[in-house]
Amino acid sequence: MSETQPRSRAPRHLAQSVATHTVLIAGAVLMVGPFLWEVVTALKPFAETTQLPPTLLPHHWEWSNFSKVFESLPFGRMFLNTVLMTAGRTAAQVVFCAMAGYAFARMRFRGSALLFGLFLSVLMVPALVFLIPQYEIIQSLGWLNSLQGLIVPGMFSAFGTFLLRQFFMALPHDVEEAARLDGANPWQIFWRIALPLARPGLLALTILTALWSWNDLMYPLVINTDPQKMTLSAGLATLQGEHFTDYSVLMAGSLMATAPMIVAFVLLQRHFIQGIAFTGSKG
Amino acid sequence: MTHTAAARPAARPSRAATRRGRRPGRRRERAWAYLMIAPTTIGLSVFYLWPIAQTFYDSFTSSGPFGGSTWAGTANYAALAQEPTVGQAVVNTFLYTAIQLAGIPLAVLVAALLNQKGLRGRSVYRVLYFLPVVTMPVAVAMLWRWMYDGNYGLVNYLLSTVGIHGPHWASDPDIALYSLAAIGLWMSLGYNMVIFLAGLQGVPTEFYEAARMDGAGPVRIFLRITVPMLSPNIFFVTILTVINSLQMFDLAYMMMSTPGSAAGAANPALPKVRSITYLFFQKAFIEHDIGFGAAVAFVLVGFIVLVTFVQFRLQKRWVHYV
Numbered sequence: 001m002s003e004t005q006p007r008s009r010a011p012r013h014l015a016q017s018v019a020t021h022t023v024l025i026a027g028a029v030l031m032v033g034p035f036l037w038e039v040v041t042a043l044k045p046f047a048e049t050t051q052l053p054p055t056l057l058p059h060h061w062e063w064s065n066f067s068k069v070f071e072s073l074p075f076g077r078m079f080l081n082t083v084l085m086t087a088g089r090t091a092a093q094v095v096f097c098a099m100a101g102y103a104f105a106r107m108r109f110r111g112s113a114l115l116f117g118l119f120l121s122v123l124m125v126p127a128l129v130f131l132i133p134q135y136e137i138i139q140s141l142g143w144l145n146s147l148q149g150l151i152v153p154g155m156f157s158a159f160g161t162f163l164l165r166q167f168f169m170a171l172p173h174d175v176e177e178a179a180r181l182d183g184a185n186p187w188q189i190f191w192r193i194a195l196p197l198a199r200p201g202l203l204a205l206t207i208l209t210a211l212w213s214w215n216d217l218m219y220p221l222v223i224n225t226d227p228q229k230m231t232l233s234a235g236l237a238t239l240q241g242e243h244f245t246d247y248s249v250l251m252a253g254s255l256m257a258t259a260p261m262i263v264a265f266v267l268l269q270r271h272f273i274q275g276i277a278f279t280g281s282k283g
Numbered sequence: 284m285t286h287t288a289a290a291r292p293a294a295r296p297s298r299a300a301t302r303r304g305r306r307p308g309r310r311r312e313r314a315w316a317y318l319m320i321a322p323t324t325i326g327l328s329v330f331y332l333w334p335i336a337q338t339f340y341d342s343f344t345s346s347g348p349f350g351g352s353t354w355a356g357t358a359n360y361a362a363l364a365q366e367p368t369v370g371q372a373v374v375n376t377f378l379y380t381a382i383q384l385a386g387i388p389l390a391v392l393v394a395a396l397l398n399q400k401g402l403r404g405r406s407v408y409r410v411l412y413f414l415p416v417v418t419m420p421v422a423v424a425m426l427w428r429w430m431y432d433g434n435y436g437l438v439n440y441l442l443s444t445v446g447i448h449g450p451h452w453a454s455d456p457d458i459a460l461y462s463l464a465a466i467g468l469w470m471s472l473g474y475n476m477v478i479f480l481a482g483l484q485g486v487p488t489e490f491y492e493a494a495r496m497d498g499a500g501p502v503r504i505f506l507r508i509t510v511p512m513l514s515p516n517i518f519f520v521t522i523l524t525v526i527n528s529l530q531m532f533d534l535a536y537m538m539m540s541t542p543g544s545a546a547g548a549a550n551p552a553l554p555k556v557r558s559i560t561y562l563f564f565q566k567a568f569i570e571h572d573i574g575f576g577a578a579v580a581f582v583l584v585g586f587i588v589l590v591t592f593v594q595f596r597l598q599k600r601w602v603h604y605v
Contacts, residue, residue, distance in 0.1 A: 017402075024397070028412065031469070032414060035418075037437050038426050052440075054437070099320070100319060100323035112316075123526070124526070125335055125584055126580065128563060128564055130338075137330065157323075185315065186311075190319070211416075211417060217421055218532070240537070262414065272417070
C-alpha cells in the first residue's frame with residue numbers, strides 16, 4: 001500500500017502538471033503574443049506590413065520607423081512632461097491622501113462622515129464628466145498648456161483617501177496611544193508613527209497613481225494641445241491621427257511610449273504585484 | 284469679543300491639564316484634523332465636486348449654438364428617453380459589462396492554477412499575464428486595431444491558415460463590440476488574477492489537504508473551497524469591474540475614431556459600440572450639446588449607484604467573510 005501510493009501518484013501528478021503548464025503557456029502566448037507582434041511590426045518597412053502572407057520576422061529591418069516618431073513628435077520633451085506629471089501627481093497625492101485618510105480614520109471632527117461620503121461620490125462619477133468644468137477652471141487660472149495644469153487636479157484623489165483610510169483603520173491603536181501620553185501632538189503621531197507603519201499602503205497608492213498618471217489620456221489631451229507640453233499618451237493619440245494606417249510607425253511609437261512603464265514594472269515587479277494585491281484585500 | 288476673552292484664559296490653564304481634562308485636547312485635535320484634510324478637501328471640492336455640481340446643473344439647461352445656456356427643466360431627460368441612440372448605448376454598455384464579468388471566473392481559474400503547490404515558473408507567468416495591465420490603453424487600442432485589421436491583421440492571417448476568412452473585427456457592426464470586450468478581458472485578466480492570487484495565499488493549506496483526504500477531485504475543491512474562500516476578493520473585483528466597465532470610454536474612443544477628426548466619422552460599427560460615456564463625449568464635446576450630454580452622464584451615474592447598491596445588498600447571500 002505504502003509502496004503503490006507514491007508510484008500511482010507520480011504519473012498522475014506529472015499529468016496534472018503537464019496539463020497546468022499547457023493551459024498557462026497557452027494563456028501566456030495570448031497575453032504576450034500581441035506585444036511580440038508589436039515589436040516585429042515596428043521593425044518592418046511600411047510595404048512589408050501590408051504584404052500577404054505577412055512575414056514573421058522583418059525581411060528588411062527598418063530602424064527608421066523610430067526616427068519617424070521623433071520627426072512627428074517632440075518625443076524627448078513629451079517623455080519629460082510625462083515623467084514630471086507622474087512624479088508631481090504621485091508625490092502630492094500620497095502625502096495629501098495619507099493626511100486626509102489618517103484624519104478620517106483616527107480623528108473625530110464635525111462633518112467627517114458627510115465629507116467622506118461626498119468624497120466617495122466622486123468615485124461613482126465617470127472621469128469624463130469632470131473634463132469640461134476642469135478645462136474651464138484650468139483656463140481661468142491661465143494654466144492651459146502648462147505643467148501645473150497637468151499636475152494640479154491629479155494631486156487629489158478620493159480613491160487614495162479611501163484606500164489609506166482603510167489601511168489606517170486596520171492599524172493597532174496602542175503605539176499611537178503611547179505617543180499621545182508622551183505628549184506628542186496629532187501631527188507628530190501621524191508623521192512619525194502612523195506613516196512609517198503605513199508603508200505598504202503608501203507603496204500601493206504610489207504604484208497605482210504612477211501607473212494611472214503615466215497612462216492618463218483624456219485630461220492631458222484636452223488641457224495641453226501644444227505638442228511641447230503634451231504627455232506621451234496624448235502624443236501617441238495625435239500620432240495615430242498623423243500616421244493613420246502606417247502601423248510600423250504607430251507600433252514604434254507605442255513601443256517607445258510604453259517601454260518605460262514596462263521596464264519599471266519588470267524591475268519592481270514584486271512591489272507592483274504587492275501593491276495591486278493590497279488594494280484587493282482592503283477594498 | 285466676549286467669546287474670545289472667555290476662551291483665552293480658559294485655554295491656558297487647561298493646557299497643562301490636557302492629560303486630565305479631555306475637552307481642550309479634543310479641540311486641538313479637531314484643529315489638526317481640519318488642517319490635515321484641508322488640501323484634499325479643497326482640491327477635491329474645486330476639481331471634482333464642483334464639476335459634478337456644475338454638470339448636474341447643466342443637465343437641466345439647454346445650450347445655445349453660440350454658447351450660453353437657458354434653464355430647460357427636465358427637458359433633456361425627457362428628450363433622452365425618446366432618443367434611440369441612448370437606448371442603444373445603454374444596451375452596448377451593459378453588454379460590454381456582462382462580458383467583462385464573465386472574465387472574473389477566468390481570472391479565478393488562472394489564479395488557482397498558479398497557486399498550485401510547487402508550480403515552476405509562477406513568477407514568470409505572473410509577470411507575463413500582468414504586462415497588459417501596465418501598458419498604456421492608447422497603445423493597447425492601437426496594437427489591437429492593428430491585430431484586428433481586416434486585410435493585414437495577425438488575427439485574420441492566423442485564421443486564414445486554418446481556412447477561415449475572418450471578418451473586419453473592429454468595423455463590422457455585429458462583431459466590433461465583442462472585439463472590444465475581448466481587449467477589455469485581455470487588459471484586466473492580470474489585475475484580477477493578482478488580487479485572487481493574494482486571496483488564495485491566505486487560504487490555509489490544511490483546507491486543501493483535508494478535502495483531498497476526503498477524496499475530493501480538483502473541480503470539487505475549486506468549487507467548494509477556492510471559490511467560497513475567495514468570495515470577498517471576488518466581490519471586490521466584481522464591484523470594480525462593474526464600475527469600470529460601465530464607464531468604458533478610452534478603448535472605444537481610440538478604436539472608433541480618428542483623434543483630430545469628428546468622432547467615429549469613419550467607423551460603421553460605432554452605433555453598435557458607442558458606450559454611454561462615448562455618447563456623453565460626442566454630445567458634449569463634438570456637438571456642443573452640453574445639457575443633453577450632462578443628462579446622459581447622470582443617467583449613467585444613476586445606473587452605477589443603483590447597480591453598486593444592489594451588489595452590496597446581495598453580498599450577504601454569497602460572500603463569506605472568515
